Amino acid sequence: MQEKTRRARRLPREVRERQILDAAVEVFSANGYHAASMDEVAEVAGVSKPMVYTYLGSKEDLFAKCIRREAKRLLDAVAAGxxxxxxxxxxxxxxLRSFFSFVGDNRSSWLVLHRQALSVGGSFAEEISQMRARSIELVAAVVVATGTKQGIGEEAEKSAEGLAAALVGAAESLAVWWLDHPDVSDGLLASWLMNLVWLGFGDLVKGEVWTPNFPATT
Amino acid sequence: MQEKTRRARRLPREVRERQILDAAVEVFSANGYHAASMDEVAEVAGVSKPMVYTYLGSKEDLFAKCIRREAKRLLDAVAAGxxxxxxxxxxxxxxLRSFFSFVGDNRSSWLVLHRQALSVGGSFAEEISQMRARSIELVAAVVVATGTKQGIGEEAEKSAEGLAAALVGAAESLAVWWLDHPDVSDGLLASWLMNLVWLGFGDLVKGEVWTPNFPATT
DNA sequence: CAGTAAACCTACCCGCGAGTAGGTTACGGG
DNA sequence: CCCGTAACCTACTCGCGGGTAGGTTTACTG
Incomplete structure (x- = not known):
């Protein structure tokens, strides 16, 4: 009844901090920030509560560190691809492929970032929003780059950021949808989005536009 | 120093319930479910706490009633259009136009539904998820209808639900983006999305597909 | 102009969970 | 082999906020 040296004891601080952060991401993603208790984090981490406080600080500190670590991991993963x-x-x-791949491998990270971070008012929400806004700008830059190369109109260029926001949201939404439909590969998800969105962009560039065939447009 | 009959007193239950629900939506959207206190709801509603409990029940009950009322309002608004x-x-x-119009007129409702409802684990999340799933299915039906009319391939049809999820997410994301860029009309937002997505759908129907020019596709 | 029912309030209880005080045990260096 | 320090724990405090007991006031009703 003692699998690995009976009880892993006296680990260096560095390792414990990692374990606690891992546990915190798990707990926060499952229950949400407010519903999560520090006792539970400590228990999942296999550690007593004062350890959590001495190593990672208050509950807010802990949450902030989770968010920042997971956000960095996600951004790095995408940037690497x-x-x-x-x-x-x-x-x-x-x-897109990197993004979906990361989400598939790190559900908890994704859930914390997507669902919890925004619902906790205050500085977290702002921090996450800014990160998301930067992602949108990067995507917008790609869209504009395509457009200017092919002589896009100013009208379309003006809307690039909106289109980018739409694309980012579409990817996020697909990631959520994926949770309920896991029998799809990350590559397939990415290709769906490319087919849907890129051809849309392409036609915009060609000057094609969809217009409603009724006059009323407030 | 007494604008309207000094103090609106002894209002019928029906009216008070509406006021309390309105206040609750406001408070929940601003602070999130857990951070919101019943005292604050009562104060915003201009009523004492026991009233809230006798009329709307526990905090969970209150939240559920908020969610259901706002969800119904949103769905009705879209269906009406x-x-x-x-x-x-x-x-x-x-x-899309109805959706954006509703969001513009009811920011708090939208925030509660979009940000808070999912982050409160348990039956709420499920309820909201199902509502969202139904919306996605409706959109998917429209997509499929278009496709079959014009002889869409099975491959594309199989992906219709995914595409619908992407579209719904894109709309949601645009709605959030709108909060930071209010100098755009709801009609313009809707037309952006139509241009982006519909032409994409259209090309899919025509059999055009975007493919990566590298072989690796997991 | 009672009397009754519904609207409404003040003032409290109490459990849960964030945060801490103060000690105990094991490892590493001399 | 012993001592210092870093790892670690048990056992608390305490305030916040969900929920309620029990009474008071206003409006309608005959």
């Missing part, structure tokens, strides 16, 4: 030398469509494709 | 006799593209267009 994207090479700015690639053509815009390949950049989008690679970014 | 969509006529199933219309062509699929017009249905999407009308639905």
């Amino acid at each position: 994207v090479d700015t030398d690639m053509t815009p469509d390949m950049q989008l494709w690679s970014g | 969509v006529d199933t006799d219309m062509t699929p593209d017009m249905q999407l267009w009308s639905g």
